[in-house]
Amino acid sequence: MRVAIVGATGAVGHELMQVLERSALHIDELLLYASPRSAGSQLTFRGQALTVQVTPEGPIPADVILASAGGSVSKALAHRWIEGGGVVIDNSSAFRYDAGVPLVVPEVNGEAALTHQGIIANPNCTTAIAVVAVAPIHREYGVRRMIVSTYQATSGAGQKGMDELLEQTHRVLHGQEATHKEFAHPIPFNVIPHIDAFQDNGYTKEEMKVVWETHKIIGDPSIRVSCTAVRIPTLRTHSEAITLELERPATPDEIRALLAQAAGVEVRDDPEARLYPMPLTASGKYDVEVGRIRESLVFDGGIDLFVSGDQLLKGAALNAVQIAEYLQTHGALRSAQRA
Ligand SMILES: NC(=O)C1=CN([C@@H]2O[C@H](COP(=O)(O)OP(=O)(O)OC[C@H]3O[C@@H](n4cnc5c(N)ncnc54)[C@H](OP(=O)(O)O)[C@@H]3O)[C@@H](O)[C@H]2O)C=CC1
């Protein structure tokens, strides 16, 4: 089959190409698209140089279209791209809250992907990483309240976010003052409790995405969710401290045993041996690391834990490819008309 990447030259696009090289998808041809400024540049896939083309404003002749060129591009063009017969798996937030668009993390609600009408939404990265760990706990013990504090890497703001961290850190180390463009304040040696726009309720949009998307993916809007999203000066992998109030009390050992069996999770939890989730160990990994599992001192029978997940992978590229693999496994990929 033919697979297309829209936004191939970006941070997520780069990861999509790596993940596709290792995926179980039967790829005969890969089509690469980006903005006009990248047209004609070459990227390597399976040792072969492929030329990046300008993103079409009409049908894309591919069975699977992996979109990571931002919300405005997807909003304007995704419905045109699928006139070619393919399915769009969209990394942006453009369609996530539309009633007819499934929002999918395969380990949690893969079957929802089968209901698509041409577009499937890939979740917000912070949410995707959290639900891989929280959904199994919800299924077994019922999550009543979920309080999340995040530590989000600069690559959450794309390639330019990583560039800003490196360039500005270099400036500071050479005695110059740091400036900022991608972030609300200079990022070197700082933490910034501000990701995306502030909403009327005082939360940021990034924080509200964790609320809205947890409800949609887990399929239970009764879970009370609150999030504080913070940018930190790392390159990749988001970490999250999560506190859960449960319907049925659970012990840390029970949660450890449950998560040890959960798809997409690596339990990394031996504090005596200094083993716990960290960006340093979780970066580049497909599984989300979960550790620091302990009894909540606030909610009786509740649980505190810490997760680190590579947001360019499970929060974006990997999850998108896993959705395509799920469709392939279930014989649910339409064959696109060939240009
Ligand atoms: N970074 C992350 O952790 C995550 C990102 N996402 C989402 O994925 C999407 C991409 O993010 P990311 O890779 O980080 O961003 P980048 O800024 O690194 O890359 C953006 C990509 O989109 C392309 N692009 C920009 N404008 C256009 C246009 N008008 N027409 C066609 N292509 C265009 C760029 O091409 P060119 O190089 O030619 O400019 C580039 O390939 C966003 O919607 C983001 O919200 C989702 C989850 C996590």
Ligand SMILES: N[C@@H](CC(=O)OP(=O)(O)O)C(=O)O
């Ligand atoms: N959550 C990302 C940004 C992002 O791409 O989010 P979304 O896919 O929900 O727009 C960050 O760390 O900044």
